Amino acid sequence: MIERLGAWRRRGVLAGLAAGAASLAAPSILRAAPSGKPVRVGGTLSLTGFLAQTAAVHKIAADIMVEEINGRNGFLGRPVEYVLLDDQSKPEMARSLYEKLITVDKVDLIQGPYATAPILAAMGVAQRYGKVMIQSSMGIPKLQTYDRAFPATPFGPEPDKTYPNVILDAMASIPTPPKTMVVLTSKFPSAQFMAKGMQKEAEGRGVKVLLYLEYESGNHDFGAIAARVKEANPDFLWVGSLGLESNLLLEALRKLDYVPKNHFHLYPAPGPLALSPDGNRALCSTFIEADEPFMSRPGMKRIAAEYKERATKINLPYTTLDAQACGMVSEWQILEAGVNGADSLDDAKIAAWLKAHTVETLLGKQRFNGPYNHGDAGQMIKQVQNKEWKVVWPKEFAAPGVKLLAS
Amino acid sequence: MNAARDLPRLAAALAIGAFALLPTAGLPAFYDSFFYLVFFWVSLSTSWALLSGFAGYFSLGHAAFFGVGLYTTAVLAAKFDVPFLLTLPAAAILPALLAVVIGAIVFRLRRLRGELFALLTLAVTFVIATVVLNTPIDGGGGIFMSAVPLPSLMATPTGTLYLLAFVICVSTLAIAWKVSRSRLGMGLFAIHDDEDVAEAKGVPTFRYKLTAFALSAGIAGIVGGVHAMFVGFITVAGTFELTVPLYVVLMSVLGGSRSWFGPAIGATVITTLLYSFSSGDQAMIGRAVVGFILIAAILWLPDGAVPAIAKWLKPRRAASVRTGADVAPAATPARSIGDRNMLEVRGVTKRFGGLLALGGVDLDVREGEIVGLVGPNGSGKTTLINVISGHYPLSGGTIALDGVQIGALPAHDIAHRGVARTYQIPRPFANMTALENVVAAATFGGPVRKPAEIRDEALHWMAFTGLSGKEDVLPAGLNLHERKFLELARALAARPKLLLLDEVLSGLNPAEVDNAIRLVRAIRAQGATIVFVEHLMRAVVELSDRVAVLNEGKLFALGAPREVMRDPRVVSIYLGKAYAA
Numbered sequence: 001m002i003e004r005l006g007a008w009r010r011r012g013v014l015a016g017l018a019a020g021a022a023s024l025a026a027p028s029i030l031r032a033a034p035s036g037k038p039v040r041v042g043g044t045l046s047l048t049g050f051l052a053q054t055a056a057v058h059k060i061a062a063d064i065m066v067e068e069i070n071g072r073n074g075f076l077g078r079p080v081e082y083v084l085l086d087d088q089s090k091p092e093m094a095r096s097l098y099e100k101l102i103t104v105d106k107v108d109l110i111q112g113p114y115a116t117a118p119i120l121a122a123m124g125v126a127q128r129y130g131k132v133m134i135q136s137s138m139g140i141p142k143l144q145t146y147d148r149a150f151p152a153t154p155f156g157p158e159p160d161k162t163y164p165n166v167i168l169d170a171m172a173s174i175p176t177p178p179k180t181m182v183v184l185t186s187k188f189p190s191a192q193f194m195a196k197g198m199q200k201e202a203e204g205r206g207v208k209v210l211l212y213l214e215y216e217s218g219n220h221d222f223g224a225i226a227a228r229v230k231e232a233n234p235d236f237l238w239v240g241s242l243g244l245e246s247n248l249l250l251e252a253l254r255k256l257d258y259v260p261k262n263h264f265h266l267y268p269a270p271g272p273l274a275l276s277p278d279g280n281r282a283l284c285s286t287f288i289e290a291d292e293p294f295m296s297r298p299g300m301k302r303i304a305a306e307y308k309e310r311a312t313k314i315n316l317p318y319t320t321l322d323a324q325a326c327g328m329v330s331e332w333q334i335l336e337a338g339v340n341g342a343d344s345l346d347d348a349k350i351a352a353w354l355k356a357h358t359v360e361t362l363l364g365k366q367r368f369n370g371p372y373n374h375g376d377a378g379q380m381i382k383q384v385q386n387k388e389w390k391v392v393w394p395k396e397f398a399a400p401g402v403k404l405l406a407s
Numbered sequence: 408m409n410a411a412r413d414l415p416r417l418a419a420a421l422a423i424g425a426f427a428l429l430p431t432a433g434l435p436a437f438y439d440s441f442f443y444l445v446f447f448w449v450s451l452s453t454s455w456a457l458l459s460g461f462a463g464y465f466s467l468g469h470a471a472f473f474g475v476g477l478y479t480t481a482v483l484a485a486k487f488d489v490p491f492l493l494t495l496p497a498a499a500i501l502p503a504l505l506a507v508v509i510g511a512i513v514f515r516l517r518r519l520r521g522e523l524f525a526l527l528t529l530a531v532t533f534v535i536a537t538v539v540l541n542t543p544i545d546g547g548g549g550i551f552m553s554a555v556p557l558p559s560l561m562a563t564p565t566g567t568l569y570l571l572a573f574v575i576c577v578s579t580l581a582i583a584w585k586v587s588r589s590r591l592g593m594g595l596f597a598i599h600d601d602e603d604v605a606e607a608k609g610v611p612t613f614r615y616k617l618t619a620f621a622l623s624a625g626i627a628g629i630v631g632g633v634h635a636m637f638v639g640f641i642t643v644a645g646t647f648e649l650t651v652p653l654y655v656v657l658m659s660v661l662g663g664s665r666s667w668f669g670p671a672i673g674a675t676v677i678t679t680l681l682y683s684f685s686s687g688d689q690a691m692i693g694r695a696v697v698g699f700i701l702i703a704a705i706l707w708l709p710d711g712a713v714p715a716i717a718k719w720l721k722p723r724r725a726a727s728v729r730t731g732a733d734v735a736p737a738a739t740p741a742r743s744i745g746d747r748n749m750l751e752v753r754g755v756t757k758r759f760g761g762l763l764a765l766g767g768v769d770l771d772v773r774e775g776e777i778v779g780l781v782g783p784n785g786s787g788k789t790t791l792i793n794v795i796s797g798h799y800p801l802s803g804g805t806i807a808l809d810g811v812q813i814g815a816l817p818a819h820d821i822a823h824r825g826v827a828r829t830y831q832i833p834r835p836f837a838n839m840t841a842l843e844n845v846v847a848a849a850t851f852g853g854p855v856r857k858p859a860e861i862r863d864e865a866l867h868w869m870a871f872t873g874l875s876g877k878e879d880v881l882p883a884g885l886n887l888h889e890r891k892f893l894e895l896a897r898a899l900a901a902r903p904k905l906l907l908l909d910e911v912l913s914g915l916n917p918a919e920v921d922n923a924i925r926l927v928r929a930i931r932a933q934g935a936t937i938v939f940v941e942h943l944m945r946a947v948v949e950l951s952d953r954v955a956v957l958n959e960g961k962l963f964a965l966g967a968p969r970e971v972m973r974d975p976r977v978v979s980i981y982l983g984k985a986y987a988a
Contacts, residue, residue, distance in 0.1 A: 084687030
């Protein structure tokens with residue numbers, strides 16, 4: 001999976017890492033304030049509509065990053081201006097607003113929107129105008145077919161293969177590794193994509209999948225599904241859930257006096273699941289948490305503190321810097337590294353630089369020279385322990401004293 | 408005069424030409440994209456209004472037909488490599504067929520009107536979404552359209568989609584315009600106001616509703632087909648969501664859903680507003696402003712912006728286009744009663760569950776005769792009128808009009824064959840002017856004539872009933888006496904062989920009753936055969952050639968008025984005392 005880098009690339013990697021790390025670590029006071037005509041970076045977020053809650057997280061992160069970048073040297077010494085539009089959670093609006101940003105507002109650069117459908121709608125526009133587009137939330141990398149589209153979250157090119165193995169590795173490490181499992185998934189494209197991969201990889205590793213069930217996205221009634229899970233009584237329950245679906249499923253299981261032995265949840269609402277009476281020891285996907293060793297990454301403490309303050313101010317239900325917010329931070333870090341590295345606002349040069357270099361982001365070192373411009377997969381497993389999310393796998397990313405707890 | 412008439416057409420032609428060439432004008436591509444979405448919403452909201460605005464069948468299921476069209480194109484193009492343009496006819500036909508199937512079931516059931524129809528169409532959306540989600544049509548993974556080649560109709564892909572959306576939009580508006588001015592449109596408007604009356608006046612309501620539903624669904628489908636390419640990644644959740652029905656309703660209500668152009672105005676205003684507040688700092692403000700405008704529009708422009716503007720302009724225009732309504736009633740000499748039966752009622756039975764409303768009524772009415780139908784309340788008089796006019800299906804027996812069996816025919820067919828009726832409580836089409844009410848009755852109830860002839864005849868009957876000068880007044884602006892006479896004018900405009908009058912004199916003052924009696928005599932003088940239900944004995948005696956008394960759903964007595972009124976049996980069951988001549 002991990003491609004071997006050539007010597008010429010190694011130098012680029014080192015240069016990129018150095019540039020990224022230096023920009024994150026250096027106090028802004030040491031740098032001249034950016035001046036001149038602003039560099040306008042356009043993008044949309046779903047500030048209204050059904051994705052608005054997530055967009056609020058992304059907007060805080062983006063605002064923090066624009067201030068961070070302007071506190072350093074801006075882009076090429078010029079201040080950065082974020083031209084943010086509301087795509088109303090609709091892909092057709094995303095498409096037309098990116099047309100507006102590029103052809104009317106004439107922004108210098110763009111950032112991607114949130115969620116697969118708006119991203120794909122915007123990607124077509126970016127492609128027609130040759131713009132670099134960095135996005136952090138498209139869970140099906142193979143759909144990212146545009147040469148200048150880059151991921152800010154390290155899904156890797158085949159998360160349907162890599163991610164299941166991360167959780168299976170974790171499960172294999174517990175005293176009684178699961179021999180049977182149940183796969184449930186929402187019929188949400190990216191969740192279903194991962195669920196099918198999970199089923200295949202599990203069977204490939206000799207774990208018997210007793211039951212594979214799909215339910216409609218946004219389902220509220222898990223009674224019948226819970227009964228079938230209880231009847232199957234698997235060693236491991238994998239749920240391709242979104243939002244509050246996991247809370248509802250676990251509640252339905254409790255009503256049947258059944259507690260799953262080990263249970264994983266793909267994209268749940270982090271706060272409600274951590275605080276749920278049923279959420280103890282729930283496992284989940286992540287790329288980062290506001291804990292060690294991640295807090296030691298350059299800029300992490302400052303950004304986490306700033307994020308908490310702003311999220312609290314606008315009454316977000318979950319105010320801890322999480323993987324969602326870090327995805328947006330990573331977007332800006334990659335764009336900043338690309339601009340500085342290419343020493344240009346030219347999209348072709350930025351894209352070429354990014355493909356040849358590795359960028360240090362809050363989500364770790366990222367490269368873009370693999371299939372679909374993806375690099376190494378960086379998925380991890382976190383677990384609810386005492387109402388808090390703790391990274392438990394791979395072990396080297398677990399905080400001191402934290403370990404995976406089997407049920 | 409001609410220039411004034413041609414000016415709107417010239418302006419429309421220029422606008423169409425200008426918009427058609429917009430992608431070649433060198434404007435930023437965003438405008439192609441923006442206008443694409445304007446055309447998209449104009450087409451969708453206008454297509455919704457064809458059924459829901461014109462006919463009043465409020466649908467919350469427009470996303471179903473839009474979604475079927477969208478998935479038709481997506482599946483054919485992305486999974487079967489059918490060229491994109493070739494998928495579009497299928498994207499229109501499939502939803503139209505679906506609408507015909509649904510309509511063929513739903514429109515037969517009277518109880519599925521109003522909110523039940525809205526809920527049913529919403530349920531259809533969920534059913535279709537479930538089918539699409541749980542079959543290989545989608546299966547939950549979505550359909551990515553990037554590999555589908557878009558034909559180069561214009562220089563850019565966005566320009567091509569713009570052009571397709573524009574053509575569909577112009578076609579949709581042309582269809583809506585044509586329908587609104589056609590016999591179909593008039594029928595749909597009548598259905599909107601009172602479907603039962605529309606049917607009784609000769610509107611083939613089932614066929615018209617089905618046609619409107621199919622047109623509405625077909626347009627929504629082809630809009631969806633093009634939109635599949637615009638969006639690029641198709642998911643069930645994004646397609647069958649409530650946004651489509653919600654927006655088309657709001658747009659149509661804002662612009663005026665009974666107007667062919669109203670939804671277009673609403674769609675343009677709302678789409679533009681949504682874009683005007685797309686800045687990240689104004690997102691919530693934008694939503695609030697749109698919401699406020701809609702609330703204000705609903706409060707102060709309940710019929711929508713376009714009808715409000717038309718109403719504001721009307722007094723000036725009316726002064727210039729009004730033509731004379733001074734067609735005097737023809738002084739037709741009185742005709743004698745013919746020998747043949749115009750109406751033959753044989754053993755007519757009508758049951759409502761366990762209630763026997765009519766229990767084997769026999770009644771003949773000769774050509775040119777006036778038969779008064781009397782009886783105590785609940786005796787079956789109005790029920791008999793309703794079964795003769797086809798409003799209620801027969802439970803048993805036969806009814807023949809001029810020798811032709813009509814008992815099993817639908818009401819509109821009976822109206823075509825020459826039966827017209829009035830209602831005890833006037834039921835005019837509330838959103839049509841008095842003249843439009845009479846024109847509609849003449850159009851659907853009478854023989855086929857040219858529109859100008861129909862209008863002249865309608866004016867004639869309005870003058871005949873003393874309603875000259877009230878042509879442009881809505882029924883709400885008429886008093887009871889005038890509304891009763893409007894009922895008569897509508898019935899007469901259909902040139903009926905048989906006129907059924909249901910308590911046309913009730914509620915009138917003595918002077919108005921005298922006037923009405925004179926009018927009925929004048930109608931009879933023109934040769935009409937009349938059956939009338941009446942409680943006012945003076946009128947019954949003065950007008951009737953014969954009187955039929957109904958009691959407990961059966962014919963109790965039949966004969967000359969004065970003889971029947973003096974029949975002690977009749978007196979005992981109905982009058983309570985002998986009528987003194």
